Amino acid sequence: MSGLRIVIGSDEAGVDYKETLRKDLEADARVAEVIDIGVHRAAEDFARRYPYVGLTAGQMISEGKADRALLFCGTGIGVAIAANKVPGIRATAAHDSFSVERSILSNNCQVLTMGQRVVGLELARRLAREWIGYTFDPASASAAKVQVLSDYEGC
Numbered sequence: 001m002s003g004l005r006i007v008i009g010s011d012e013a014g015v016d017y018k019e020t021l022r023k024d025l026e027a028d029a030r031v032a033e034v035i036d037i038g039v040h041r042a043a044e045d046f047a048r049r050y051p052y053v054g055l056t057a058g059q060m061i062s063e064g065k066a067d068r069a070l071l072f073c074g075t076g077i078g079v080a081i082a083a084n085k086v087p088g089i090r091a092t093a094a095h096d097s098f099s100v101e102r103s104i105l106s107n108n109c110q111v112l113t114m115g116q117r118v119v120g121l122e123l124a125r126r127l128a129r130e131w132i133g134y135t136f137d138p139a140s141a142s143a144a145k146v147q148v149l150s151d152y153e154g155c
């Protein structure tokens with residue numbers, strides 16, 4: 001898909017990967033806009049912990065300000081849990097190629113998360129490149145399953 005608006009964010013444990021992946025996304029012709037919600041290296045910004053990063057990213061997607069989010073923390077788990085608290089958001093941590101693919105094609109996840117303490121940087125970069133290339137097919141057999149979740153949440 002071209003023209004994606006992607007939120008990128010992290011807590012302090014994921015900020016190194018966030019910085020590198022932000023540059024990768026900005027250089028990717030398939031990405032229309034990269035929105036960096038921090039944290040930034042300024043010390044005071046490090047007070048923003050993973051719940052705020054995940055919630056902010058989820059809210060931005062929910063409000064139509066972005067299409068997807070790529071988030072980092074130590075494990076990828078905390079930011080995924082937080083983003084999933086926003087109604088209508090489907091977020092998952094994934095550190096392998098197949099799971100990244102299925103997060104879009106099976107689950108229509110808007111949010112991919114990774115753990116800087118879990119996955120190597122070059123694999124994270126490769127997975128993000130792959131992730132950008134997938135588009136959910138609303139006519140697929142997976143769509144009805146995702147719809148069950150949307151119906152449950154009412155959005």
Ligand SMILES: O=C(CO)[C@H](O)COP(=O)(O)O
Pocket residue numbers: 011013014050073074075076077078079
């Ligand atoms: O990985 C994290 C949350 O899932 C976070 O980066 C570290 O959290 P902590 O172990 O509670 O410090």
